[in-house]
Amino acid sequence: MVEVASASQTDIAWLVREDANLGQPWISRCVALGEYLVAREDGEMVGFLRFSRFWGRVPYMEMIRVLPGHRRSGVGTTLFLAWEAAMRGEGARLLMTSSECDESRPQDWHRRNGFIETGAIELPGLQSVPEVFFIKHIA
Template identity: 85%
Template sequence: MVEVARAGRADIDWLVRADASAGEAWVSRCVALGEYLVAREAGEIVGFLRFSRFWGRVPYMEMIRVLPGHRRSGVGTALFLAWEDAMRGDGARLLMTSSECDESRPQDWHRRNGFSETGAIELPGLQWVPEVFFIKRIA
């Protein structure tokens, strides 16, 4: 049984290791702002979802990651659905996410979860391939 909840201070060390590209300062900031959800099975964290707000308003899913031994078992979907419900509860009418244009599996996942492609941008010096953006209307 997967349980999803907002991350707390006790989860920071695990998140710093699991979301290594974010760095400790960013992880701590996001936890303090309630911008992480964690999924637990049998009391152990098996995945997380990190988000922010694009332009300070539109909920933007920055990262969703499930530990290898727990993938394709519904953990990612549970994280996403909990986030979608929380954002709807906050009054959001639109969700946003993205992936690199050559990442077909994440893009398929976004589409299965109701997102549609809305455009792409190139980020010279930051990425080698364009970033594809997706939106989902939830109002």
């Protein structure tokens, strides 16, 4: 059974390893602000969801990652549904996320979980392909 909870200070070392592009200072900041959910299976950390707020108000799922040995077993969906419920509980009416335009598997996952494509932007110098944005109405 997968258990989802807000990340705590004791989870930071694991998150630094698994969300390696950010670095410890930013991960610590996100944990302190409650912007990480972690998934455990039999007490073992198996995934995380990191989010922020677009324009300071719209919940934006920045990253969802499940360890390779636990993928396609419902961990990601469980993380996402816990986040969606938490955001709905805070009064959110809309969720956002994105992926690079050439990432078909993540886009398929977003669509399976109720997101619809809403547009794309190019970020020259930051990414080699456009970023596709998705929204989900939850009100």
